[in-house]
Amino acid sequence: MTKPWTPRIVAFFCNWCTYTAADLAGVSRLKYASNVRVIRLMCSGRVDPQFILDALARGADGVLIGGCHPGDCHYVEGNYKMLRRFELLKRMLVDFGIEPQRVRLEWISAAEGEKVKTVINEMTQQLQALGPLGMPQKFTAWDQELEHLAQAVQARDAAAGPCPTHAAPSPTPEVVHV
């Protein structure tokens, strides 16, 4: 019997507020969904949009970013920098066909263990409703599709014979590994 599907969440928490809040949730023995995997960074400002896209591409169904409340950043304003990137990235996600709700930014202070719990549980529920994103599977399908297409083109070209306007194809250049 296979396990029922549950969403995978990758979380990027800043060291000073949200990571500490998650520690507090632990110390307070609050219970939340086990789908979340936390990666600690010093500041939410360190979150490169590539991290988010990479996590989604590698099979995450959602990404959660946790930072200090505006004005409380340990590094003055790293959380604002993240907010800017986040807003831009959300627009891009729509273009990619990814529901923007899959990526969430939350301000959680070191004292808000309870909020860690609520946000993670809420996000798990939302993602459960959205269903799997399944980027790795999509990549496989797309690769297959492309290969299929390439084969079809080759087959057509072979049937049509050599192209009259072009000379024989030049030999494939040697691949140089860098």
Added chain:
Amino acid sequence: MSAKKEELRIGFYVCHCGHNIASMVDCVAVARSVEKLPGVALARDYKYMCSDPGQVLIQQDIREHKLNRIVVASCSPLLHEHTFRGATEAGGLNPFYFHMVNIREHDSWVHTDRQEATEKAKALAEAAIRRVAHHKALEIKKVPIHPDVLVVGGGIAGIHAAMTLANAGKKVYLVEREPSIGGHMAKFDKTFPTLDCAACILTPKMSEVGSHPNITLWTYSDVTKVDGYVGNYTVQVKRKARYIIEDLCTGCQDCIPNCVFKEPKFTDDFNEGLGKRKPVYIPFPQATPQVVVIDPEVCLNFKRGKNPDGSPIVSDKCKKTCVEACGEKNAIDFTQKDELKEIKVGNIIVCTGFKTFDAGRVPAYGYGTYKNVYTSLEIERLVNASGPTGGEVILREGKNPDGSPKTPKSIGIIHCVGSRDKKTNIWCSRVCCMYSMKLAHLLKEHTDAELYNFYIDMRTPGKGYEEFYNKLLEEGTHFIRGRVGEVTDWAMTPEEEGKLVIRVEDTLAGVVRRIPVDMVVLATGLEPQADAGDVRRLFNMSCGGDGWFLERHPKLAPVNTFTDGVFLAGCCQGPKDIPDTVAQAGAAAAEAMVLIDRGYVEQEPNTAFILDQECSGCKSCIPLCPYTAILFDEERKKAYINEALCKGCGTCVGACPSSSIVQNLFEDSEIFSEIEGVLSYD
């Protein structure tokens, strides 16, 4: 030409933490699963990794099995990363070849399904295994510590911390917002449970602070700006104009009786509004420094309104009899302006204290409506020999038939006003039970009245506290268990006429009672200062949800904050009594001294640097840095980072379009491999 890549030999350790982890995570299964991962030389589980045998195990394995990377899955890195880095280093490896996995706070303690928790632990461990392969040997930077210390707040906590440091030969700046140091303790009459006179313990300490050669005392001053980092803070202090030249004032106070106001007529805050003062005043006789203050709001030599720079307008209309009285000392200066001072310190101790709960927020108890309802702090002043009545307990309302002020014959003390109440503050203020009993004792001593204490639970956890409670019981004070419903002047019987009636459910007797009294005392709880939020931001600290400043760890770092070099002491961290406050102040002073005497602070080497050959000179990173650590070489059109200024947030790294900025300990490759790892489970 780089040397041939060394073979990866990772040692993995999973900690049971007694039952804390092992009860929810199958530690053996985690070790067995990690064992199979590439690069892992050995995987062990052990009951307590942080214990001495646990650390020795790591060191032995490093030597015997030629390990070159260490991963420990246990509690939060905020707790024991330092411990295990130490063990790694003791084993002969660079401490940064270590990485920690949090499977307690982030796993076993927060999940309820053993299988899921175990799967999560495996995934987190795999992420660390992949990550640690990219780790590099790093060097810890040592930064010198400025030996001076700033103590903010001159209550008993600040006084004790400052004295401790000064006696150890450290230079201390003590900054206090009020015109005198002393804080709340200076207002108290006696202290529980020993009933020593608060002034007798405190005032000698205050004058010692005032005259100590190592202490620079700045009262009537605010900290307005804090820059820098541990060991090297630059602090701006605003010395508010008190219109007195402190160095010239001898504290003779001749100006006060000679003020044009013959009678004091302005509210005296030190006496909780029970007394009056003049525009020129000294807060209380033992004030330190012994320097008067002029209140420009009410002094006749000032006009109402403000200059464009915010300072009061001097009218020069007053006869200035105070200046005459001051004579040759010439200490009065009406043109004085606020002055900004800049100081350099290495450590900061924050002791900004508390405020008492505003009793008016519980209208049912009638504070502000019935004149004979008092707050506990008002009673402290009332029973105090140097208080507004000279220690005589007289009612605000009601006179004896001969016209003299009335003393109360019966007094009710209501506990937990603004404490242990979901409608106001949820916490127990810790001191109210004890100070209520102290006030009951003092009031009985002063008035011989019948005393009633209305309590929810008696909380007397402290040395000699329960004994004090027993003493009070023997003295004949009544203790009635129940939260008071209301205080009313609505009399139902002739005995209740002209009295305040306390309505309460006596939960031990199981009846609702009406108790008529002459005076009601509200044992108001403790709250964070109104401006605690601003102070917190100023010093880059954190607050709990209740508004008290947050300590780094309740047990392991109770006086540290999340900002290195900023320490906490006293009630700004949470309600506590004087013995605890003093103990904490001593601890904070000791923590500061640790850094000063060591002379340097080790900085986490998580700073960023720019790969020169990759940088395109786009300058995107430069405006992002809050510390202006990124500079631009105009000649070569490349950015570079001043490592001394970089604090390691990594904001520039996340923003660099060509990935040419690298943050030590948080390199892109490390994080990408961590992402890959956490998603590696089925």
